[in-house]
Amino acid sequence: MSKPIRKAAVIGSGVMGSGIAAHLANCGIECLLLDLVPKQLTVEETAKGLTLEHPAVRNRLAAGAIARLAKQKPAPLYDDSFAKRITPGNISDHLAQIAGVDWVIEVIVENQQAKQDLLAQIELHWKPGTFVTTNTSGISVNAMSAGCGEAFRRHFLGTHFFNPARYMKLLEFIPGEHTDPEVVAGLKQFCETRLGKTVVIAKDTPNFIANRIGTYGLLVTLQEMVDNGFRIEEVDAVTGPAMGRPKSATFRTLDLVGLDTFMHVANNVFTNVSDPQEKAVFDVPNVLKTMVERGWLGEKAGQGFYLKQKGADGGSVILSLDLAAMAYVPQRKVASVSLDAAKRAKGAGARTKALIEAGDKYSLLAWNILKKVLLYSADKVGEIAGSIHEIDEAMKWGFNWELGPFETWDAIGLAKSVERMEAEGDSVPAWVKAWIAEGHAAFYEKRDGGRFFVHDGQLRKLEMPPEAISLRELKEQGRVVRSNSGASLIDLGDGVACLEFHSPNNAIGADILHMIRQSTEAVRDGFDGLVIANQGKNFCVGANLVMLLMEAQDGEWDEIDGIIRLFQSTMYRLKRFEKPVVAAPHRMTLGGGVEACMPADQVIASAETYYGLVEVGVGLIPAGGGCKELALRASLSATHPEADIQPYVNRAFETIGLAKVSTSGHDAIRMGLMRPGDRVVTNPDHQIYEAKQAVLRLVQAGYEPEREEKFRVAGADGKSVLLTGAQAMRHGGYISEHDLKIAAKLAHVLAGGDVPAGTLVTEQYLLELEREAFLSLCGEPKTQQRMQHMLTKGKALRN
Known part of the structure; x- marks a missing residue:
């Protein structure tokens, strides 16, 4: 540049x-x-x-x-x-x-x-x-x-x-x-x-790539609904995750965008294209014009295709628009064989394939929409974009589709779907038929360690910058060193290995903890350093709560004690490991996910990292080293030996006690959950590369692991300060009696117990306090109720 x-x-x-x-x-x-x-x-x-x-x-x-x-x-x-x-x-x-x-x-x-x-x-x-x-x-x-x-x-x-x-x-x-x-x-x-x-x-054509194809897709969906008498909630059930699209599907998306904005975008194509058939599609339906005239513009106007109202019980009720009557009516539950088949399938491509092949009315709806979008996308290659890859990327990142049109076409079967299209009288672009005639089964192909795509009738290699490391591709290349059901150790090259979580929701259980231990052994013998990262939807949502609740309900206290000891000892081993460790969290990194990052020598976080010790939400406190680490950082923050550490302990107490979650990687540093020396990377595709470079810099600098030293705690006096604040919140009605009980346990741990203020303690001492508090809270019926509620409802219970 x-x-x-x-x-x-x-x-x-x-x-x-x-x-x-x-x-x-x-x-x-x-x-x-x-x-x-x-x-x-x-x-x-x-x-x-x-x-x-x-x-x-x-x-x-x-x-x-x-x-x-x-x-x-x-x-x-x-x-x-x-x-x-x-x-x-x-x-x-x-x-x-x-x-x-x-x-x-x-x-x-x-x-x-x-x-x-x-x-x-x-x-x-x-x-x-x-x-x-x-x-x-x-x-x-x-x-x-x-x-x-x-x-x-x-x-x-x-x-x-x-x-x-x-x-x-x-x-x-x-x-x-x-x-x-x-x-x-x-x-x-x-x-x-x-x-x-x-x-x-993109080419300089009306609405460029994403809005051109996305608007087309929304309009043909609306037309299919009108022509065949489907309800709004039926169409959204079909055109959401079942087709590899966002949960907002079609009509919630339109409400979010704004119907007036959508009309403007559609009219831009209508005005500037000459093909009569294409022009007809972009001629906005009368029903949409009527809604805009009435001011039913979507979310910004309070109503669009959906209307949110208060129900008889005081809760919210979402009504959907009956287009025939132009009136809002209660939604009806949508269920079918095709939707069930899509739910059972794994991956966006498999879901879409299952949906369109099931054979019921929703299956046919999905097929009629999908085939039009695929054919339109193929017809516009060269006109709106130079390649199919540009179109796929535009739709994935502009409209949040899980797969682009051509990736979707590959997933449902290129030759078979084209045969069906032609049997139904649809015109398939000549270049697509020529590609199939040459013996190709897909638009994208993997060969010679790379990914290729069709371009001007030939295969072109998809060139990726060195910063864009793909763990999936490395695994396909046979770079897995060790693996179990929860995690894998992958060779990133240049003497650096990557520990990847891949359990359900990347929740930490015994399988991941054992793989961390195995990984340190493998790295000790054959690598210079370790990156902890994955490319799942979220880095880690915490510990395996299902397993923990089952053990607590069965009264298996020795089992729970063993799990916590394993977690604590594994994190401690990671912190004292003789080779550099860099963690690379992204998006939701909660509870145990944060504790898995805290032992690292450096954290290279994605800018979109939502980072927090949220165990209080399920009636517990952090016990994988999270309390210990914040207490240690509080002590280190008071750099002068006589400085008051109480303000720093207060901050840690508030952060954990209120289950605060950062709004970004930068915010996690501001909150003290990450350190000033940790870094934030804006492009998530480059994050693992940057973490790898951080490991290599530490190696080059002659890495020496941090030695454990005793640190000061606030002690009994500091604990009293914390409890006074919690009791004031209880008296004010801001927290429940059980919240106060949890706060008392948390205060005991963060303050270092009932020792005199300024007492020097070891990390192991704080870990023992963590474990004792955690175990006692596991036995509380109200904590178990909170855990059950989180698992069934997906949100915290205040009891």
Whole structure:
């Protein structure tokens, strides 16, 4: 890349613009956020005696957008303090400041003329070499920049972020006909590495890739429902996880997007394509137009295809829209042979295949929708994207499909499905039939240690950057060193091994603990260091609660004691291991998952890591070293030997006692659950690579394991302070009597028991306190009720 990006300017402070600015700030980029100058004073501004010329008024739109970031859900910022990296301004006074930035992003209203006018202003202040991009969702990039100079157009392209910018991984690049390929390559590398995006290259066509195919799919689904008299909840039951799609399926997705927004996107294709058949599909149905006219726009309006109301019992009831009567009615449960078959199948491809082959009415609905989307996707290869892989990636990361269209086609059987399509009178693109005729059974093939896909009638290798390590591919290459039902040790190369959890929900049980022990033996003999990571949906949701509850209900206290001793000793062994260990948690990392990371020499967390010691939610306290580690860190935080450690112990007590969970990896560091020396990686695909590099750096630095030393505890006096706070919460009605009992156990452990304040203790001493408290709580009926409730309801019980 010819120049680094250290500072950016976002022009347009609406939901999308402020979200993009927030994500740039998340990734350490200083950002100037500009918007129009208001034409009228607010009541509050008038009361303060401000005028339209006052800077606070002139910058109001951008400043207000920044202020709202901390209140938005889901949170646009990894940490609220990152808002300081965004400077508000206005286009009239501050546009000239873009001469000092490295990237300008236009995010104003979706109107071609307005964008053209703004680009003309930007060019007046543009510094040669600065990237300029537009965050359009469908307007032609070439048409937009037609009036700009050649040098400017070489540095101009479309960058279509998906909303919300922090969470949606897809970023569509739309180069113009004059865009310099080196500009595209450099910005692509930056967006993938620093912003954590999956970048796909789209052609400059209406709605680009994801919105073109996604909108088509939603419209043909709506048409199938109307033509065949299906209810809304029936369609959503079929077009959700059963087809490898999100739980929001079709109509909840439309409600979330907003029906007016969806209509705008559909109309953009309708207006700009010439094929009559395609045009007919994108002609929005009258029922949708009627809903928009009535203001039934979806979630933002309080009603759309679904309406949430209070039921007779005071709880929430969700009604669905009867399109024939245009009235909301109670939902009816949806069940069928095909849906049951899909639930039993493992993996998105197997679920979809089971669904369409079952032979009932829902099976036929799924097939009629799916085949149209597959054929449309195949027909658009070359027109909207250069390859099938770009289309697959766009749909997976833009619409959260588990498999892209062509991956889905492979999963259901390419030749067999094409034969069925043609038997039903559908026209299959010639290139698809030619590929099958050459003897190919799929669009993607594995050979010679790589993955290939069809491109222009030939197989092209799918080139992956070295940072994108795939544990699945390494296992397919025979790189497994040891394995059992819960975990595997995999050779990452360069003397580094990876311990991968793969139990159900990656919950920690005896199988994982035994594999950790076996892994340390294998690494001691044949590797330089160890990474603890996996690429499951979540890193680890905690210990195996099912097993623990069964043992507690049966009164098998020796068994539970043995399990906790095994957990504690395994984590202690990991902490004192003579070779470096780096943990790489991602997404939900709870309870025992956090305790599995705490012994590591360094944690390389994904930015989207939701990290917390949440055992109190099931009536317990952390007993795999979590309490011990926070007590130790409290002692170490008070660097002077005479310094008061009580504030640090109080913080640990509150963090565990309230079962706090971080909202990001950065937030976990702020909370003290991770250390200042731990790192956060934005791109989850690069996380294992970065963890591996951290191990290699530790090896190169001449790694020596941390020696155990005694540390100070708050003792009986500190315990009293903690209990006083808990009792005040009980008196105030904020916690139950059982919560208070748990808090007392937790206070006893974190304070180091009833010893005098400042007593030096060992880690083993704290582990014994943990284990005793945990065992006693396991025997409490109310704790067992909480465990049962969590397993059956998926949420905490307050009893």
